[in-house]
Amino acid sequence: MAPKEWQLVTQTHPAPARAPRSRRRVARSWVGWGFIGPFMTVFTLVFLAPIVYSIYLSLFRQQLVGGNSFVGLDNYRRAFADAQFWSSVARVGLFLAVQVPIMLGIALFVALAIDSGRLFGRNFFRISIFLPYAVPAVVATLMWGFMYGTRFGLIGNIDAALGITLSDPLSPGLVLASIGNIVTWEFVGYNMLIFYSALRVVPTSLYEAAEIDGAGQFRVISAIKLPAIRGALVIATIFSIIGSFQLFNEPSILQNLAPNAITTYFTPNLYAYSLSFSGQQYNYSATVAIIMGLITMAIAYVVQLRGMRKEA
Amino acid sequence: MTIPSTSTSTSTERSRTAARPMMRSRRPPSVDRPRRNVILTLVTGVVLVYTLVPLAWLVINATKTQPSLFGSFGLWFSGHFALWDNIVQTVTYDHGIFLRWLLNTVLYVVAGAGGATLLAVLGGYALAKFSFPGKRAVFAIVIGAVAVPGTALAVPTFLMFSRMGLTNTPWAVIIPSLISPFGLYLMWTFASEAIPTELLEAARMDGASELRTFVKISLPLLGPGIVTVLLFTMVATWNNYFLPLIMLKDPTWYPLTLGLNAWNAQAATAGGEAIFNLVITASLLTILPLVTAFLVLQRFWQSGLAAGSVKE
Numbered sequence: 001m002a003p004k005e006w007q008l009v010t011q012t013h014p015a016p017a018r019a020p021r022s023r024r025r026v027a028r029s030w031v032g033w034g035f036i037g038p039f040m041t042v043f044t045l046v047f048l049a050p051i052v053y054s055i056y057l058s059l060f061r062q063q064l065v066g067g068n069s070f071v072g073l074d075n076y077r078r079a080f081a082d083a084q085f086w087s088s089v090a091r092v093g094l095f096l097a098v099q100v101p102i103m104l105g106i107a108l109f110v111a112l113a114i115d116s117g118r119l120f121g122r123n124f125f126r127i128s129i130f131l132p133y134a135v136p137a138v139v140a141t142l143m144w145g146f147m148y149g150t151r152f153g154l155i156g157n158i159d160a161a162l163g164i165t166l167s168d169p170l171s172p173g174l175v176l177a178s179i180g181n182i183v184t185w186e187f188v189g190y191n192m193l194i195f196y197s198a199l200r201v202v203p204t205s206l207y208e209a210a211e212i213d214g215a216g217q218f219r220v221i222s223a224i225k226l227p228a229i230r231g232a233l234v235i236a237t238i239f240s241i242i243g244s245f246q247l248f249n250e251p252s253i254l255q256n257l258a259p260n261a262i263t264t265y266f267t268p269n270l271y272a273y274s275l276s277f278s279g280q281q282y283n284y285s286a287t288v289a290i291i292m293g294l295i296t297m298a299i300a301y302v303v304q305l306r307g308m309r310k311e312a
Numbered sequence: 313m314t315i316p317s318t319s320t321s322t323s324t325e326r327s328r329t330a331a332r333p334m335m336r337s338r339r340p341p342s343v344d345r346p347r348r349n350v351i352l353t354l355v356t357g358v359v360l361v362y363t364l365v366p367l368a369w370l371v372i373n374a375t376k377t378q379p380s381l382f383g384s385f386g387l388w389f390s391g392h393f394a395l396w397d398n399i400v401q402t403v404t405y406d407h408g409i410f411l412r413w414l415l416n417t418v419l420y421v422v423a424g425a426g427g428a429t430l431l432a433v434l435g436g437y438a439l440a441k442f443s444f445p446g447k448r449a450v451f452a453i454v455i456g457a458v459a460v461p462g463t464a465l466a467v468p469t470f471l472m473f474s475r476m477g478l479t480n481t482p483w484a485v486i487i488p489s490l491i492s493p494f495g496l497y498l499m500w501t502f503a504s505e506a507i508p509t510e511l512l513e514a515a516r517m518d519g520a521s522e523l524r525t526f527v528k529i530s531l532p533l534l535g536p537g538i539v540t541v542l543l544f545t546m547v548a549t550w551n552n553y554f555l556p557l558i559m560l561k562d563p564t565w566y567p568l569t570l571g572l573n574a575w576n577a578q579a580a581t582a583g584g585e586a587i588f589n590l591v592i593t594a595s596l597l598t599i600l601p602l603v604t605a606f607l608v609l610q611r612f613w614q615s616g617l618a619a620g621s622v623k624e
Binding site: 029030031032033034035036038039040042043045046047048049050051053054057106109110113114116117118119120121125127128129130131132133134135136137138139140142143144146147153154157161185188189248249252253256257259272273276277282285286289 | 346347348349350352353355356359360362363364366367369370373385386387430431432434435437438439442443444445446447450453454465466467468469470471472487488490491496522526547550551553554557558568569570572573576577579580588591592595598599602603605606607610
């Protein structure tokens with residue numbers, strides 16, 4: 001997708017014909033840096049420098065006696081044998097396998113329904129379902145956390161009304177599903193909008209041709225719409241994978257409401273955070289973050305490859 | 313400016329149709345206005361209810377006093393209508409700390425989202441309309457870095473900033489907010505669609521400087537794209553939780569998200585006063601500005617997103 005576009009951009013600058021213009025063109029070629037320069041400067045400071053520093057940190061260890069010393073790959077060896085770390089990776093892996101397909105499935109269904117033009121009040125649907133995206137994770141988590149509550153939440157109301165006792169959504173067994181619900185609520189509309197925007201630019205002549213051929217709605221969806229928005233599907237999947245592996249805000253905020261269900265190593269991110277800011281183990285924390293970064297990039301890369309290969 | 317005004321306006325017209333390709337009007341009645349379907353509307357309505365119920369819960373419960381919060385059904389009004397009392401209490405509690413958090417958030421949003429949008433617009437314009445040395449490298453680095461999970465950068469960024477003496481100051485929140493790779497990508501695709509290269513060539517032939525060409529010709533054409541990027545970076549900074557959490561210790565620099573979490577956590581600490589009615593009212597006040605912005609500006613950002621997805 002992107003490299004193709006890059007070629008397109010360079011091709012729109014044909015080689016200059018006359019000599020004076022060619023001199024101007026050379027001079028102009030550095031002008032682009034005047035525009036991209038500010039972005040790249042800040043980018044270097046807040047993206048590239050921390051990555052390099054992170055790798056440096058992961059190769060050292062801070063000790064009470066002897067100070068900072070080079071330990072090679074010791075931190076990585078420790079991480080590979082760390083049961084708490086791997087249990088957190090398994091937890092977000094499970095989260096990813098269950099929550100992402102459900103969320104993207106609902107988002108795709110709604111996008112197709114709105115795009116089909118068969119809904120009553122479709123603009124209302126589109127904007128309302130998107131709205132939760134504008135709600136901060138903190139507010140979303142607090143709202144759902146209160147609603148989950150057995151004291152003054154909806155679960156408590158249902159229990160009281162029906163005289164039953166539903167299992168507590170914030171108990172250790174259910175808290176991951178409860179978090180999945182919060183994340184789904186937050187991002188279903190955002191993903192719906194990505195799909196919907198992609199659907200809007202499918203050439204309508206295709207639908208007309210399909211209609212002439214007598215294709216039904218489901219045939220149109222499977223043969224035209226889904227292939228046309230494959231790029232959007234791949235991008236949404238990659239964003240969701242990155243988001244799942246970075247899971248932090250929701251469990252971290254729910255900790256106040258469910259202190260027994262959410263451990264300090266509930267997700268890899270929470271683990272890295274606890275290591276640095278409660279345990280002062282900056283070097284090991286950086287190592288954990290790098291390993292998670294590598295796992296995330298590897299999976300995102302595989303998804304991208306598979307998505308693109310189908311396209312070919 | 314020696315460009316005649318007529319030529320500018322026709323190209324605005326042209327680029328506007330280019331930016332919103334085939335949005336309306338092209339489909340024949342049968343495909344464009346299919347029969348409305350009650351069952352599809354009802355099924356999609358389930359998702360609509362799911363997204364709106366928590367927001368309704370928030371509005372309803374912001375009107376309750378703390379005792380009736382615990383003693384009444386969550387999805388209906390009960391007892392004394394206490395919304396105004398709750399708002400007054402929220403903004404005056406603890407010497408008006410809520411207003412301080414609101415001002416901090418506005419500062420972070422104006423400087424962070426405003427700066428991020430500016431950098432993204434300049435950078436996207438450079439990528440779309442200039443060929444310059446190192447362009448391929450810039451592209452590769454930015455795309456590669458996007459795949460790095462933000463949290464992998466958190467710890468090293470914190471340590472770097474703490475050495476520079478920036479932690480616990482507004483700069484620690486603002487500087488990392490200045491980079492929005494998604495914004496850069498969106499502006500780049502939008503600029504290559506919306507700005508005809510011939511128009512820039514014409515301005516240069518007339519001897520306009522690059523900066524003047526950018527301000528007078530390109531900037532007005534980028535309107536919907538800028539609004540879109542601004543809205544999405546605003547959401548990112550307004551809702552930011554993780555970055556301020558690690559960077560700030562002093563509550564007087566907190567944004568609203570951290571403040572809300574602190575108020576909620578207060579009930580769990582020994583001797584802390586439970587102020588759930590204020591947490592709920594403050595949550596409502598926190599989401600209002602963004603929800604309003606999205607509703608008011610929807611025409612702009614939806615066309616901006618549609619143009620962004622042309623390239624997928």
